[in-house]
Amino acid sequence: MSDVLLTIRDLKIEGRSDEEWMPIINGIDLTLHKGEVLGLIGESGAGKSTVGLAAMGYTRDGVRISGGSVEFDGVDLVNAPLMKKRALLGKRIAYVAQSAAASFNPAHKIIDQHTEGPVRHGVMSEGESARDAMDLYERLRLPNPEEIGFRYPHQVSGGQLQRAMTAMAMSCRPDLIIFDEPTTALDVTTQIEVLAAIRDIVDQFGTAAIYITHDLAVVAQMADRIKVLLKGDEVEEAPTREMLDHPQEEYTRSLWAVRSFKRPAKPVPAGDATPVLSVQNVDASYGVTQVLFDVSFDIHQGRTVAVVGESGSGKSTTARCITGLLPPTSGVIQLDGEDLPLDYRKRSKDQLRQVQMIYQMADTALNPQKTIGEIIGRPVEFYMGLRGKARRDRVAELLNEIEMPPEQYIDRLPSELSGGQKQRVGIARALAAEPKFIICDEVTSALDQLVAEGILKLLARLQDDLKLSYMFITHDLATVRAIADEVVVMKDGEVVEQGPKADMFKPPHHPYTDLLLSSVPEMDPDWLTNLLEARGRENIGDAAVGRMDD
Amino acid sequence: MSSLLRIIAQRLLLGVLTLFIVSIIIFTAVNMLPGDFAQAILGQSATDEAVAAIRRDLGLDQPPITRYWVWLTDTLSGDLGTSFAQANFASFTGSETGGGTTVMAQIAPRFENTLFLAGVTALIAVPFAVGLGILAALFRNSAFDKGSNMFALTSISSPEFFVAYILILFLAVLNPILPSLSNIYEGMGFGERLQKTLLPALTLTLVVTAHMMRMTRAAIISLLASPYIEMARLKGMKPMRVIVHHALPNALAPIINVVALNLAYLITGVVVVEVVFVYPGIGQLFVDSVKIRDIPVVQACCLIFAAAYILLNLMADILSILSNPRLRHPK
Incomplete structure (x- = not known):
């Protein structure tokens, strides 16, 4: 009896676009043994999720398996009748989705x-399964395992839901679980506890798994073997340690290298220099709930201040206060040493021009009905008063600035651009106003690593050329390492620590900064194990963050 | 929970306010009808004196604001007034006007009939339409889906009287199963009454099914791309269970709203069907009263129609809110 559980041979998958079938996966082979964890990595569009779902014999609407075979424990999943497939799904092959919040049905309780x-x-009666659920919740270290299942999904936090979904996948004790980016939507401190929980439970039950992610450091912790995909083709496959130490292919090495981008340190500004932007003792509220408490920091000319913190820490709210979209309840915001009116409606055109913003989701930040020329031309005309040929020339100049040839792109619509190009247009639109100060709100977090690196390099070059100042909102500490001059760490609406980057990445620092820093996964496959040993099982994730408050 | 009660109280208050505004509109509109009761009842050869006498007797000579105020306060105290047509013509003889029928007494039995017809129709139509919508969503793009869409659209696109005559042809004339006349009266046994109501109810069912069925189908299908539906499929659940157990509970809000709109239509818009089947509902009374400018009855009918709309929409709102677990179970 062989211990091969899943065999995929020459799998070809097509997706329909405009009445035409286009190839998505061009012939992939994959073998998974019982109890083995295979990491599947690649950038967006590589076809990771498509392969993961095909391993369950499932394709989304508008996608079809056009060739090859998927064989699970002797059953041909491509040609098996639906009844036979359904009998396997959930029972012997289970799925854990990227967003547990979206993948739990909002209308039913978790335990149901x-x-x-x-x-x-x-497999079990309802009572048996409910008791088993509580046992699984306890193994996954969910708080109140007896009670948490009786809540509705919206009443439970994201990290807990993700673990509840892992428990759900385990409910029938499957032989194989497909994890589809299960921690991508989580904060770093939460990610750790979910990773640890998943790894332990897969280990305990000897479940085989396909772990899909774009994050190398994460997959290094989870997988026995790693397979790299690029645009529907396999790049290479090797045992984890071998792959990390000796990547064979150029593409794999480039993935590894992304995190190495780093700017040289800039000279420290003179002590008496007037900061371009100064946030002083700002409080802000949404309704009656106060969300910012006494936030203060300065940003000097030509420098980048990274504001880091987890979701809900008040980073974006601070940006809304600076732009005047959310007038602070108290405090002062100064531009070049002069007070800015707190409400953007009271600011002059010139004051508005000086503060620009680049958004996280370039997709939704660009008007889909306007061409690139119109999108960039609008602020050129509004702020700089250029019209006709002057306006066109300036737009062309800006497009050159962002390394997108104007003759090729000026008449395109946003839908005809890639994610990275859209983000570049967002940058050009901000530059069009010729501002002193730009707020970059998670501008790279929706992008693949290679594309993100390109954007960071572009922003760095523009900063040098134009003496721009950036406030860089991010939760990704690798980005901070790459581009920041100063770092502001926020938690629950307060600044817990701030200072030059060199100091921030060197101990001793505030325990919360320490927690954040140590929670960022590293390439070392033993990182998670060592970290758990160092911190202790009970001191990760929510529990560790909670301890900070005492 | 307290936030839920607050929302409901808010909606109720808004409903009352809407009803008040509607009452002003009704009163203004009714007063803009050309001619008045006195002219309508006395005809072309009326003398100015006779017209004036009737107007004085019915209070029609008062300024509109005064008449509105009297009507409003009377209505609030539960008195919908006295029907002009039944008010007798005591004014000719100078005797008291006490022998008239109150609007209430005239409307009540008719309204009860209308509610009965609407109720029977709803009991047939709502499960039928929602069930058909679910099946259409389940077998979407199949022949069944296309067929039921075509059937629903055909019946809503045909004039109501036409649908009614077709049903009479098949169910009363060619196959004498049901009576074609719905001449129900007070004191009739429930069974007989139900039998006589069935044909108009079936006609109305055909008329209202399309909206509800298509909304059910669309609301369910719009959810089928959600991650939690994919999850249910990947758990190996059968298609029927995916739709009924996983999609339907999340699609309830739009369905409830369309059902409420159609129920309101059943109360306020069925005059044609009533005429075809000689069904003594409130719609016929309304049209007759407009014809002879029997203003108190017209106004009362309008007010009932408006209240039905507001009340049903209010209920739909509340039920939609209740169907949302985020509001039922706050954090």
């Missing part, structure tokens, strides 16, 4: 969704 599989597949 958990027991549905075992009951419908006839």
Whole structure:
């Protein structure tokens, strides 16, 4: 009896676009043994999720398997009748989705969704499955395992939901689980506890898994073997340690190298220099809930201040206060040493011009009905008063600035650009106003690593050329390492620590900064194990963050 | 929970306010009808004196604001007034006007009939339409889906009287199963009454099914791309369970709203069907009263129609809110 669980041979998948079938996966082979964890990595569009779902014999609407075979424990999943496939899904092959918040049905309690599989597949009675759920919740270190299942999904935090979803996948004790980017939507401190929980439970039950992610450091912790995909083709496959130490292919090495981008340190500004932007003792509220408490920091000319913190820490709210979209309840915001009116409606055109913003989702920040020329031309005309040929010339100049040849792009619509190009247009639109200060709100977090690096390099060059000052909002500490001059760490609406980057990455620092720093996964496959040993199981994730408050 | 109660109280208050504004509109509109009761009842040969006498007797000579105020305060105290047509013509003889029928007494039995017809129709149409919508979503793009869409659209696109005559042809004339006349009266047994109501109810079912069925189908299908539906499929759930257990509970809000709109239509818009089947509902009374400018009855009917709309929409709002677990179970 061989211990091969899943065999994929020459798998070809096509997707329909405009009435035409275009190839997505061009012939991939994959073998998975019982109890083995295979990491599947690649950038967006590489076809990782498509392969993951195909391993369950499932394709999304508008996608079809056009060739090859998927064989799970002797069953041909490509040609098996639906009834036969359904009998396997959930029972022997389970799925853990990227966003647990979206993948739990909002209308039913968590435990009811958990027991549905075992009951419908006839594995356990409802009572047995519910008791088993509580046991799994406890193994996954969820708080109140007896009680948490009786809540609705919206009543539970993201990291906990992700673990509840892992428990749900385990409910029938499957032989294989597909994890599709299960921690991508989580904060770094939360990510650790989910990673640890997943790794332990897969280990305990000897479950085989395909772990899909774009994050190398994460997959290094989870997988026995790694397979790299690029645009529907396999690049290479090797055991984890071998792959990390000796990547064979150029593309794999480039993925590894991304995190090495780093700007040289800039000279420290003179002590008496007037900062370009100064935030002083700012408080802000949404309704009656105060969300910012006494936030103060300065940004000097030509420098980048990275504002880091987890979701809900007040980073974006601070940006809204600076732009005047959310007038602070108290405090002062100064531009070049002069007070800015707190409400943007009271600011002069010139004051508005000086503060520009680049958004996280370039997709939604660009008007899909306007051409690139119109999108960039609008602020050129509004702020700089240029019209006709002067306006066109300036737009062309800006497009050259962002390394997109104007003759090729000026008449295109946003939908005809890639994600990275859209973000470049967002940058050009901000530059069009010729501002002194630009707020970059998670501008690289929706992009692949290689593309993100390109954007960071562009921003760095523009800063040098135009003496721009950036406030760089991010939760990614690798980005901070790459581009920041100063770092402001925020937590629960307060600044917990700030200073030059060199100091921030050197101990001793505030315990929360320490927690954030140590939570960023590293390429070392032993990193998670060592970290858990150093911190202790009970001192990760929410528990560790909670301890900070005491 | 307290936030839920607050929302409901808010909606109720808004409903009352809407009703008040509607009452002003009704009163203004009714007063803009050309001619008045006195002219309508006395005809072309009326003398100015006779017209004036009737106007004085019915209070029609008062300024509109005064008449509105009297009507409003009377209505609030539960008195919808006295029907002009039944008010007798005591004014000719100078005797008291006490022998008239109150609007209430005239409307109540008719309204009850209308509610009965609407109720029977709803009991047939809502499960039928929602069930059909679910099946259409389940077998989307199949022949069944296309067929039921075509059927629903055909019946909503045909004039109501036409649908009614077709049903009469098939169910009363060619196959005498049901009576074609719905001449129901007070004191009739429930069974007989139901039998006589069935044909108009079936006609109305055909008329209102399309909206509800298509909304059910669309609301469910719009959810089928959600991650939690994919999750249910990947858990190996059968298609029927995916739709009924996973999609439908999240699609309830739009469905409830369309159902409420159609129920309101059943109360306020069925005059044609009533005429075809000689069904003594409120719609016929309304049209008759407009014809002879029997203003108190017209106004009362309008007010009932408006209240039905507001109340049903209010209920739809509340049910939609209740169907959302985020509001039912706050954090």
